[in-house]
Amino acid sequence: MKNIFEQAYDHESFREQGYQLVDLLADYLKKATSRDYDKVLPNTSPQDQLAKWDTNNSGKNLNAFFQKVLANSTKLQHPKYMGHQVSPTLPVAALADLFSALLNNGTGVFEMGPASNALEYQICEMTAKKMGLGEQSGGFLTSGGTLANLTALLTARAIKVPDAWEEGTGKSYAFLVSEQSHYCVDRAVRIMGWGAAGAIKVKANEKFQMDNEAMKIAYEDAQKKGITVIGVVASAPSTATGSYDDLPAIGAFCKEKDLWFHVDAAHGGAFIFSKNQSYMLKGTELADSVIMDFHKMLLVPALTTAVMYKDRRLAHATFDQNASYLWSEDHTDEWENSAKVTFECTKLMMSIKVQSIIETYGFDLWEQYLDRVIYLTRYLESQINKEVDWDLACSPEANIICYRWIGGKDTEHNNTVNAAIRKRIIEEGPFYIVMTSIEGKTYLRSTLMNPLSTEQDIDELITSIKNLASDFK
Numbered sequence: 001m002k003n004i005f006e007q008a009y010d011h012e013s014f015r016e017q018g019y020q021l022v023d024l025l026a027d028y029l030k031k032a033t034s035r036d037y038d039k040v041l042p043n044t045s046p047q048d049q050l051a052k053w054d055t056n057n058s059g060k061n062l063n064a065f066f067q068k069v070l071a072n073s074t075k076l077q078h079p080k081y082m083g084h085q086v087s088p089t090l091p092v093a094a095l096a097d098l099f100s101a102l103l104n105n106g107t108g109v110f111e112m113g114p115a116s117n118a119l120e121y122q123i124c125e126m127t128a129k130k131m132g133l134g135e136q137s138g139g140f141l142t143s144g145g146t147l148a149n150l151t152a153l154l155t156a157r158a159i160k161v162p163d164a165w166e167e168g169t170g171k172s173y174a175f176l177v178s179e180q181s182h183y184c185v186d187r188a189v190r191i192m193g194w195g196a197a198g199a200i201k202v203k204a205n206e207k208f209q210m211d212n213e214a215m216k217i218a219y220e221d222a223q224k225k226g227i228t229v230i231g232v233v234a235s236a237p238s239t240a241t242g243s244y245d246d247l248p249a250i251g252a253f254c255k256e257k258d259l260w261f262h263v264d265a266a267h268g269g270a271f272i273f274s275k276n277q278s279y280m281l282k283g284t285e286l287a288d289s290v291i292m293d294f295h296k297m298l299l300v301p302a303l304t305t306a307v308m309y310k311d312r313r314l315a316h317a318t319f320d321q322n323a324s325y326l327w328s329e330d331h332t333d334e335w336e337n338s339a340k341v342t343f344e345c346t347k348l349m350m351s352i353k354v355q356s357i358i359e360t361y362g363f364d365l366w367e368q369y370l371d372r373v374i375y376l377t378r379y380l381e382s383q384i385n386k387e388v389d390w391d392l393a394c395s396p397e398a399n400i401i402c403y404r405w406i407g408g409k410d411t412e413h414n415n416t417v418n419a420a421i422r423k424r425i426i427e428e429g430p431f432y433i434v435m436t437s438i439e440g441k442t443y444l445r446s447t448l449m450n451p452l453s454t455e456q457d458i459d460e461l462i463t464s465i466k467n468l469a470s471d472f473k
């Protein structure tokens with residue numbers, strides 16, 4: 001009789017459980033991609049979900065557990081998923097995730113992740129060079145855009161305020177950021193201890209880009225108040241409307257004033273992999289640092305984000321600490337112990353997931369995917385433009401689009417109706433769309449993430465929201 005450890009590590013049990021799990025997931029994929037689920041979202045409220053799960057209730061049936069999780073999860077591979085910016089993961093990258101979970105070799109200490117550290121270095125160098133960041137460029141992978149932005153801004157602080165790491169910052173410092181930037185930028189600055197005043201919000205123009213003139217005025221105002229601006233954070237693009245800030249102009253301004261230029265390309269940095277769409281990233285080559293999520297527009301499971309620098313050696317200034325139990329004390333330009341430059345100590349084997357896609361499809365799949373989601377967004381835009389009672393927040397640059405019904409008597413009425421439409425859409429299915437508020441107006445919001453969505457899916461979405469709107473007229 002095998003003891004519990006021998007059973008738990010038994011390779012034949014693993015083989016059997018693995019086959020069962022892959023069968024379950026393959027059936028899920030078949031059903032999801034062929035629109036066989038009648039809803040993207042499971043039919044459930046937060047309270048229902050809490051009642052369903054009990055850690056004391058061990059049924060000793062792993063397959064039944066996985067089936068229950070599946071039934072209660074959002075189906076991102078369903079072509080009618082048109083909601084948040086989370087990727088319908090590629091099956092091959094999910095397999096790489098399983099593979100890396102068992103090896104558990106992701107640690108940012110070379111000996112505990114020889115292959116993953118080397119591949120991470122290569123992937124970031126390749127991506128940084130594609131972004132035009134130049135000969136000395138490169139970086140590392142970290143756990144998500146939120147942490148990546150914090151890390152890059154900490155590097156900016158280490159370079160522009162060299163004493164900050166040892167002594168803290170007594171004086172007032174700030175970054176200029178668009179009022180449309182992702183909330184994590186503001187959060188990062190507050191974590192640095194600079195409070196709300198550390199992120200000077202610059203107003204956006206009618207396309208929801210950071211307004212260049214307002215940026216210059218905000219800089220002068222800060223100077224007058226005795227606040228030292230050390231950098232500018234640009235969005236490529238912003239989260240709500242997908243608007244790209246004017247990267248060439250912001251880059252030139254940063255150069256003129258000797259400011260750190262950081263580009264938050266969490267969502268749209270991926271377009272560098274499309275010959276047709278990479279024009280959106282013009283100006284990124286001027287940046288000191290850029291972050292890009294592989295788990296948004298490059299179909300990799302969460303979380304996998306690149307932090308890239310024009311001069312990758314500057315990353316060593318961010319966390320200048322000794323840890324003799326992990327690595328030698330010298331702080332050279334070593335790449336192999338990536339924990340020296342990342343927030344995490346133990347990390348996931350993120351690079352394996354990225355490379356699994358390149359190994360299988362080369363760069364063709366990303367190229368075609370990025371073109372496809374832009375095509376679908378343009379199609380949705382053109383269909384909405386045909387409708388009299390519908391309006392767009394702005395013409396979408398990337399694959400994020402905000403639209404609203406405007407057939408009511410005033411803004412308040414329209415806001416109520418748009419919120420009610422979104423509620424009914426997700427309750428009744430099959431679609432999943434989200435919602436945002438811009439300048440007091442409630443918009444329906446879609447990010448076209450799924451390359452299997454079709455023109456017919458989009459037509460059906462428009463028909464269902466029109467039918468729902470007519471109930472509220």
Ligand SMILES: Cc1ncc(COP(=O)(O)O)c(C=O)c1O
Binds near residue numbers: 237239
């Ligand atoms: C522009 C931008 N920056 C940062 C983030 C945060 O990224 P993550 O969810 O990977 O932490 C997002 C997420 O949507 C984003 O759109």
